[in-house]
Amino acid sequence: MSTPEAVVSTGTDLLADAVAGQAVPVTRVDWRPPMEDTADDLATVATDPLRRDANARALAAMLGVTATLVDVAPASEVLGLARGEFLHAGPPITWDRASGPLRGALMGGAALEGLVDAPEQASALFEAGTSVSLEPCHHRSAVGPMAGVVTPSMWMLVLEDPATGRRTYCSLNEGLGKVLRYGAYAPDVLDRLRWLGNVLGPLLRAAVRSVRDAGTPVDATAILTQMLQMGDEAHNRNRAGTLMLLRDLSPALVTGAADAGFSSADVAAALRFVGGNDHFFLNLAMPACKLALDAARDIEGSTMVVAMARNGTDFGIQVAGTGDEWFTGPAQVADGLFLGDYGPDDANPDIGDSAITETAGIGGFAMATAPAIVRLVGGSVPDALATTRRMREITIGENPRWTVPVLEFAGVPSGVDVTRVCRTGILPQINTGMAGRVAGVGQVGAGLVTPPAEIFPKALAGLAARTRARG
Structure with missing residues (x-):
């Protein structure tokens, strides 16, 4: 019997180790049985004649988008938010089911808008529900980190795909710690938000419009390409991206300040705030990813996930082939590292629209580009490398623009496939x-953290139902 040129191992490592010890190349596959009660739906969707082409089109549409920063403006102006209207992260939710951090952010937002004199008074306002409304950011082409609360006076970053004119939006990043998006609403939190609206927002608008009108708008997609080469994964590590954004905007911030009515001290404060806030670029990465994924929406037969989002109570996904329908399950508590004396009992279940980064193939999917991230979120460097490799098993393809140097510049895994998740049991x-x-x-x-497993069989069932209905 001749020695095989290569072996694929889907079982325990004992056999794979024995083969490798005989100098035979081994490909180890993390095989698991399909998720429970998905066999019939998997068979139906697998035989859908539209699926293969639909997924190819969805992935190509996502990869074909370029996101440029074209404006900064109040949410009332670019999203049409009226007094009493609030956006939030994740799938739809009502006040009675809202988590602590979402409630805290809504209370702070109500005080910011002058709907109440103090945040503590806002509970009655939301319980009555007669003069306020809640709506997901995703329903307004926007994304919001953590609680994701957006009010009319908040300033938004506006990203655009030059080829189509489509736009997406995200609020300005407040920094870390006690901030509104984490549910804090102390006086200093509201003072910072007012400064963002009165000083930083208008300064950024002048700078962004200046470079845009000069024909050199900030290319968020290109910055993402570079920052992945520089140790960021664009979700919890954005240091290189933030510094590149400052590089692109600083000259225009300085030269345009006087025309916008601001002093050199205001410019210095703005540069100091952004430069000291490593997460500032996250709020460009998120809408850049949403802009790309929205291009793949409403492709009949596609099993590609186009949104993953959490509101602190529910985790929801949307799929290219099922329209605007949300498939939801209970949000999970993350496993990681805690600040100070905090522990697992202090943590809320997962919250935020920022998982749009993983939906597009970065963040947790690109952990191999940012081994230092394990010092923030836990795990080890080998875990980071293994995670990126494992995500390839549940995605349709790779993104050739966003590559992983340590993996021979392979593209990041892109296009989460509902059928592959259900077939392998591997979660994003x-x-x-x-x-x-x-x-x-x-x-x-x-x-x-990972999504609740049950949402993927729910999405698969929705896809199967549509397939059967087409006959």
């Missing part, structure tokens, strides 16, 4: 921050 890996479960606490840590 997400890097996340952790908010305190009690309103007003703020950030308590950071870690790793």
Whole structure:
């Protein structure tokens, strides 16, 4: 019997180790049985004549988008938010089911808008529900980190695909710790938000419009390409991306300040704030990813996930082939590292729209580009490398623009496939921050989390139903 040229191992490592010891190349596959009660739906979707081409089109549409920063403006102006209207992260939710950090952020937002004199008075306002409304950011082409609360006076980053004119939006990043997006609402939190609206927002608008009108708008997609080469994974590590954004905007910030009515001290404060806030670029990475994924929406037969989002109570996904329908399950508590004396009992279940980064193939999917991230979210460097490799088993393809140097510049795994998740049992890996479960606490840590497993069979059932209905 001749020696095989290569062996694929789907069992325990004992056999694979024995073969490798005989100098035979071994490919180890993390095989698991399909998720329970998915066999019939998997068979139906697998034989859908539209699926292969639909997924190819969805992936190509996502990869074909370029996201440029074209404006910064109040949410009332670019999203049409009226007084009393609030956006939030994740799938739809009502006040009675809202988590602590979401409630805290809504209370702070109500005080910011002058709907109440103090955040503590806002509970009655939301319980009555007569003069306020809640809506997911995703329903307005926006994304919001953590609680994701957006109010009319908040300033938004506006990203655009030059080829189509489509736009997406995200608020300005407040920094870490006790901030509104983590559910904090102390006076200093509201003062910072007012400064973002009165000083930083208008300064950024002048700078962004200046470079845009000069024909050199900030190319967020290109920055993402570079930052992945520089040790960022664009979810919990954005240091290189933030510094490149400053590089592109600083000259225009300085030269345009006087025309916008601001002093050199205002410019210095803005540069100091952004430069000292490593997460600032996250709020460009998120809408850049949403802009790309929205291009893949509404492709009949596609099994590609186009949104993963959490509101602190529910985790929801949307799929290219099922329209705007949300498939939801209970959000999970992240496993990671905690700040100070905080521990697992202090953490709220996962929250935020920032998992749009993983949906697009970065963040947890690109952990191999940022081995230093394990010092923030836990795990080890080998874990980071293994995670990126494992995500290839549940994705449709790779992104040739966003590559992983340590993996021979292979593209990041892109296009989460509902059928592959159900067939392998492997869940998407997400890097996340952790908010305190009690309103007003703020950030308590950071870690790793996966979606609740049951949402993928739900999505698969929705896809199978549509396939059967087409006959």
